[in-house]
Amino acid sequence: MNCEWVKDNAFLYAYDELPDDQRFEFEQHVNRCAACAEEVKALKGLREVMSAAPMMEPSPSFLAESRMKLQEQLEIAQQERGWKRWFFDPFAMLSSMKFSPALAAVILMVGFAGGAGVAYKIAQKPIDKNGPPQPTTAASVDASISGISEIQQDPNTNKVTIKYNTLTPQTAEGDLNDARIQQLLLYAARNSANTGVRLNSVGLASKQTNDSKVRDALKASLRYDPNPGVRLKALEALGPYVKEDATVRDVVLEVLLHDNNGGVRSLAMQTLQPVAADSNVRMELQYLAANDKDVAIKRQAKAITATLPEID
Amino acid sequence: MAGQQSASRVDDANLIREAQQGNHRAFEELIRQYDQQVLRLALHLTGSPDDAQDIYQEAFLKAYKSVGNFRFECSFYTWIYRIVTNLCLDHLRKRQVRKEESAVLNDSDGEEFSLLDTVSDDRAAHNPERDLMRKELGRKIGKALTRLTERERMVFELKHYQGLKLRTIGEMLNTTEETAKNTLFRATQKLRTSLSEMR
Numbered sequence: 001m002n003c004e005w006v007k008d009n010a011f012l013y014a015y016d017e018l019p020d021d022q023r024f025e026f027e028q029h030v031n032r033c034a035a036c037a038e039e040v041k042a043l044k045g046l047r048e049v050m051s052a053a054p055m056m057e058p059s060p061s062f063l064a065e066s067r068m069k070l071q072e073q074l075e076i077a078q079q080e081r082g083w084k085r086w087f088f089d090p091f092a093m094l095s096s097m098k099f100s101p102a103l104a105a106v107i108l109m110v111g112f113a114g115g116a117g118v119a120y121k122i123a124q125k126p127i128d129k130n131g132p133p134q135p136t137t138a139a140s141v142d143a144s145i146s147g148i149s150e151i152q153q154d155p156n157t158n159k160v161t162i163k164y165n166t167l168t169p170q171t172a173e174g175d176l177n178d179a180r181i182q183q184l185l186l187y188a189a190r191n192s193a194n195t196g197v198r199l200n201s202v203g204l205a206s207k208q209t210n211d212s213k214v215r216d217a218l219k220a221s222l223r224y225d226p227n228p229g230v231r232l233k234a235l236e237a238l239g240p241y242v243k244e245d246a247t248v249r250d251v252v253l254e255v256l257l258h259d260n261n262g263g264v265r266s267l268a269m270q271t272l273q274p275v276a277a278d279s280n281v282r283m284e285l286q287y288l289a290a291n292d293k294d295v296a297i298k299r300q301a302k303a304i305t306a307t308l309p310e311i312d
Numbered sequence: 313m314a315g316q317q318s319a320s321r322v323d324d325a326n327l328i329r330e331a332q333q334g335n336h337r338a339f340e341e342l343i344r345q346y347d348q349q350v351l352r353l354a355l356h357l358t359g360s361p362d363d364a365q366d367i368y369q370e371a372f373l374k375a376y377k378s379v380g381n382f383r384f385e386c387s388f389y390t391w392i393y394r395i396v397t398n399l400c401l402d403h404l405r406k407r408q409v410r411k412e413e414s415a416v417l418n419d420s421d422g423e424e425f426s427l428l429d430t431v432s433d434d435r436a437a438h439n440p441e442r443d444l445m446r447k448e449l450g451r452k453i454g455k456a457l458t459r460l461t462e463r464e465r466m467v468f469e470l471k472h473y474q475g476l477k478l479r480t481i482g483e484m485l486n487t488t489e490e491t492a493k494n495t496l497f498r499a500t501q502k503l504r505t506s507l508s509e510m511r
Contacts, residue, residue, distance in 0.1 A: 011500045012493065015471060017478055046504055050472055052449045058351045058364075066351055066365050070343070073369055077376055078336060246344060 003029075006036045014043040060280035061257050064250040071247065148188040151200040160204065162188070176207060186217045195227045202230050206237030215241065219251045228261040235264065239271045249275060253284060262294055269300050276304050324388045331379050339379065343372055346389060349474075350396050357400045357469055358407075359454075367403060371396045386483060393484045397466055404462040456506035464499040471496055 006029050012018045013026055030037045058066070150163040158176040162184050174181040188201035202221050208214045215238070222234040235255065241248040249272070256268035269288075272281050282305070289301035324345070330338035350371060354364035374395050382391065457465060463485070470481045482492040 008497070011497055015496070017493075042504065043500065046500060046507070047472070049449070049507065050453060050503065052446060052453065056352070056355050056359075058348065058355055058361075062361060062365075063348060063351060066368055067347065069365065070347075070369050070372055071340075073373055074336070074340075074376060077373055247340075 003033060003036055006030065006033070007039050010036070010039045010043050013040060014047050060253065060283045063280065064253050064257075067247075067250050068254065148184065148197050148201075149194070151185070151188065151197055151204070153200075153204060160185075176204060182208065182211075182214070186213065189217050189221050195230065198225060198227065198230045199233060202233045202237070206233065209237055209241065215245070215248070219248065222251055222255055228264050231255070231259070231261070231264050232267060235267050235271060242271055242275050249278070249281070253281060256288075257284060262296060265294070265297055266300060269297070269304065273304055276308055282308060325384065328379065328382055328384070328388060332382070339376060342388060346392055347372065350392065353393075353396055353469070353474065354400060356473060357466070358403055363403060367396065367399045371399055390480065390483050394486070397470070397484055401462050401466055404465065452507060456503050459506050460499050460502055464495055464502065467492055467495040468499040468503070 006026060009018065009022070009026070013023065018026055030040055148162060148164040150161075152161045153159070153176075154161075160174065160176055160181055162172045162181065164170055164172065164184065172180060172184060176182075182205075185201045185205050188197050189205055198221070202218065202225075205214050205217060209218065218234045218237050222231050222238060225231050225234065235252065238248050238252065242252055243249075252268050252271050256265055256272065259265050259268065269285070272285075275281055276285060285301045285305050288297055289305050290298075292298045292301065324342065327338045327342045331342060347368065351364060351368045354367040354371075355361065358364050358367065371392065375392055382388070386394075457468075460468065466485065467481055470476045470484065471478065476484075478492045478496065479489045482489040485492065
C-alpha cells in the first residue's frame, strides 16, 4: 500500500466504505505517514463541514398534506385503471376468469338466478302508472336526484325517512342498513345545500363507520363542509378510528392545523390525544404549544404535551 | 438488525404480491413505509417543497401503475428510490438548463430565502452568532453543491445525507459500484476545491 493508493482511497475510508482488510492496512500506513494523515484529516473535515447543512426534514403537516394529495391522485388512478380494464382490456378480465372455472360457473348461476327472479317479479307486479320510480343503483340515484329536502329518523327504530326531489318530490323509506338509504345519505352529505340535511345525514352515516365508503364520506365532510357543526359531527364519528386508520389520523391532524374554527380544532386535538405519542402528532402538538395564535389551543396543546414521556 | 431487514423484505414481498392482485390497501401500506424518506430525499435535492411534493406524487403514481411489472429482482426500497432518483435527476437537469441553480431561492411571495433558513434550529443552546455563521456556511455549501454535475450531486446526496452503501447507490442508479465510487471521488474533490476557494 503506497501513498498514491491511500490518497485515492481516503474518501472511501472517510465514508466507511473500505473493506476490513484494506482498512487495517490503510490505518497502519496513515499512522506512520504524516502526508497521508493530513489527507485523511482533510476528508474527514469535509464530511463534517458538509454535515453543517442538515437534512431538511419534511414537517408532519407537509407530510400529511402530501399524503392527502397522493391519496386523491391514487383514487383517480384506481378509477381510471378499473375503466380501462373494462374498456380496453376485456380479454384480460376474461382470461383471469378462465383460470377460475368454478368462480365463472358461480357468477353465471347467480346471474341466471338473479335475471329469472327479476323477470318473475316484473311479471307479478301490477303496473302502477302513478307510482314513484324507484332508483335501484348508485348511478341512477345520483343521476335522478335534484336535491334532498328532509331527513328524519324514528327515534325508537332504525327506520329513516328521506324526502328528495327528482323532477317531482319523492320520498324513500327504509332501514338504516338498506343500501339505497345509505346511498341517499352519502349523497346528502356530499351535495345538499341545506345544512340541517347535511348534519342529519352525517349524524346517521356515523352509525355505519365500519363501511369504508361511509368513512371516506365523513372524511370529506370533515375537510370540506363549510358548516362547523357538520364538521364536528363528522369528527366525532371518525374519532374512534384515529388509532387504527392512518388516513383518518392524517385528516384529523390536517383539521387541527388548518381548520378556521377553534371548537373544531379543539375537538380534533382531543381526538388525537390517544395517539399523541405518534411522532407526527407529537411534533405538531409541540409546535402548537409554542406558536399557535389561539391561546386556548396553545394551552390545550401544552397540557397534552406535558403528559407525554420524554424522548431520549 | 439484519433479521429485521429480512423480515421487512418478506413483509414487503407479501404486500407487493397483494398490491399486484389489486389490493389498494396493501399498496397504501407500502407507501406508508417509505414515503417519508422519499419526500425527504426529494425535498433535499430540489430545495423546493412544491417540486418535492410533485416528485413524491409522480414517483408513487408510477410505482402504482407499474407494480404489476415488479419482478422481485431488487427490494421495493431500491425500486422506489430508483424511480425517485430518476425523477430528481430529470428535475435537476431541467433546472440546470433553465438557470444556474442557487442556494438562495425565492418563496411564493418573491422574497429571497436560503435553504438553511427553512430548517428549524431547536437546539437548546441557541446562539444567534453561531446561527449566522451556520447560515453563511450553509450558503457556501449550497453553492458548492451546484458545481457538481447532476449525477455527482445525486451520488453525494445518497452517500453523505442518506447514508447508503455505494453498492446500493449503484443499483439505484442502474450502474456499477465502481462507477458510483468514481463519481463520489469526483464529487468530494470538487467540493473540497469549491469550499477552499470560498474561504
